[in-house]
Amino acid sequence: MAKPISEFFKDLKFPLNNMRWSWGAQNEHGILLRTWQDEFVSRPRLRVEVLGLNDDYAELDSAGLGERVRHVEELWAGGIPGYTVIAEAVSISAARRKIKSYRDDVVFPIQQIIADDSGRLTALLLPPISIEGLNEHVKIHRVLGNDTPLTVNRLPEKVVPARENYQTRLPAMRDILINTAKHRGKVTYGDLMEKLDYVRYQLQHAMNRIGHDCMDKQEPLLTALIVYKDTGQCADGFAAEFGVTDSESERERCYQFWKQAPMPVHIKPALPEPDPGDPMVERERRFTQTEVRLQQSAFRRKVFLACDGCCVVTGCDVPEALEAAHVFGRDWRLGHNEASDGILLRRDLHAMYDAGLLMISETGKVTLNDAARHAYGDLDGRVVSMPFQCASAV
Numbered sequence: 001m002a003k004p005i006s007e008f009f010k011d012l013k014f015p016l017n018n019m020r021w022s023w024g025a026q027n028e029h030g031i032l033l034r035t036w037q038d039e040f041v042s043r044p045r046l047r048v049e050v051l052g053l054n055d056d057y058a059e060l061d062s063a064g065l066g067e068r069v070r071h072v073e074e075l076w077a078g079g080i081p082g083y084t085v086i087a088e089a090v091s092i093s094a095a096r097r098k099i100k101s102y103r104d105d106v107v108f109p110i111q112q113i114i115a116d117d118s119g120r121l122t123a124l125l126l127p128p129i130s131i132e133g134l135n136e137h138v139k140i141h142r143v144l145g146n147d148t149p150l151t152v153n154r155l156p157e158k159v160v161p162a163r164e165n166y167q168t169r170l171p172a173m174r175d176i177l178i179n180t181a182k183h184r185g186k187v188t189y190g191d192l193m194e195k196l197d198y199v200r201y202q203l204q205h206a207m208n209r210i211g212h213d214c215m216d217k218q219e220p221l222l223t224a225l226i227v228y229k230d231t232g233q234c235a236d237g238f239a240a241e242f243g244v245t246d247s248e249s250e251r252e253r254c255y256q257f258w259k260q261a262p263m264p265v266h267i268k269p270a271l272p273e274p275d276p277g278d279p280m281v282e283r284e285r286r287f288t289q290t291e292v293r294l295q296q297s298a299f300r301r302k303v304f305l306a307c308d309g310c311c312v313v314t315g316c317d318v319p320e321a322l323e324a325a326h327v328f329g330r331d332w333r334l335g336h337n338e339a340s341d342g343i344l345l346r347r348d349l350h351a352m353y354d355a356g357l358l359m360i361s362e363t364g365k366v367t368l369n370d371a372a373r374h375a376y377g378d379l380d381g382r383v384v385s386m387p388f389q390c391a392s393a394v
Contacts, residue, residue: 009025013029014032018064021064023071026074029138030081031071032107033110034085034087035086035087036048036092037088046126049121051072072121075143076146077146079142082109083108083110084108084123085103085107086102106128108125108129110124111124111143112145113150168354168356169198170210174210176195176196178222178258181255182258188228189228189235207223207226220257222254224238224247224251298337299337299341302338304324307343307344312345312384313358313384314349314379322346324344328359343360358372358379364385366381366382
């Protein structure tokens with residue numbers, strides 16, 4: 001093997017997103033996967049497994065899984081160039097495979113991705129082409145698409161838990177990190193994966209999301225508190241992602257910031273006196289009579305009035321069935337308690353919204369997770385009024 005496979009990918013203009021865990025790469029032209037020689041079959045026709053079902057397939061819980069699934073989904077849909085380079089493992093039984101060698105003279109064009117009854121995903125291959133001919137080949141080659149989308153239940157069973165929406169656990173992860181900061185502590189990558197039921201690639205996405213949210217809020221980076229168990233230090237990727245070379249100083253900033261972090265207090269104009277003759281007053285009273293936390297009653301009232309006392313998705317106007325939901329990304333702890341920070345939802349939809357089973361885009365389009373579509377399918381695809389489209393805030 002003349003050079004590391006990461007250099008090979010780079011030379012072909014398919015640079016790996018992460019040299020340590022990426023299983024393939026995508027550029028503006030197409031996708032190039034790394035696959036294994038022992039999963040390659042030449043008869044009755046060329047094919048290679050791209051995502052397996054075998055319980056011994058140790059890499060199914062590795063950091064590259066999420067990226068591989070995304071690549072396979074795009075190849076399943078077809079219409080783009082797709083290729084694979086075949087690599088030989090030092091040991092096919094090793095818990096973590098290492099590359100012994102790879103074909104650096106040719107790549108195999110992918111004709112189509114197919115799935116067998118057990119869920120194993122295989123790439124049907126065309127005869128190999130030389131490395132020198134790749135630049136011209138990508139101009140004419142396209143992977144054949146499948147008529148049906150590649151849904152979760154078509155993927156290997158072990159992949160399903162890893163594809164659950166990691167975003168639903170972001171608030172819990174943030175709470176853990178804030179509590180850690182208040183106690184001047186650290187938390188290990190392993191601890192977070194265990195507490196939040198993350199696989200590694202999900203934890204990486206969650207760390208990046210929380211870190212960038214901290215930057216947007218002009219807070220110290222809470223992800224500086226996440227360290228390796230053995231060294232007590234952040235991974236190299238922390239500095240690469242956020243440009244912070246001194247993680248110790250960033251941790252100290254977190255400790256000081258959250259030591260006595262007060263609830264933000266905003267001075268707001270007094271709410272107008274209600275008109276006793278307005279029928280909305282009695283409905284509002286019924287809606288706000290249960291106070292969940294400080295400032296919650298005022299928040300509930302603002303959202304209720306701004307959304308005309310109706311669930312933005314269903315139009316339900318029964319006050320006892322409605323709840324004021326914070327829009328994803330807003331946090332009552334940070335003082336996000338204005339009408340524009342929330343939407344009015346029916347209670348069951350609020351629970352689904354918080355759990356990531358029901359999503360509403362910035363344009364107001366409703367999308368349902370597969371787990372909820374069978375019961376709420378009539379809501380999928382609706383376009384609703386988001387906070388900035390509701391009636392004027394009080």
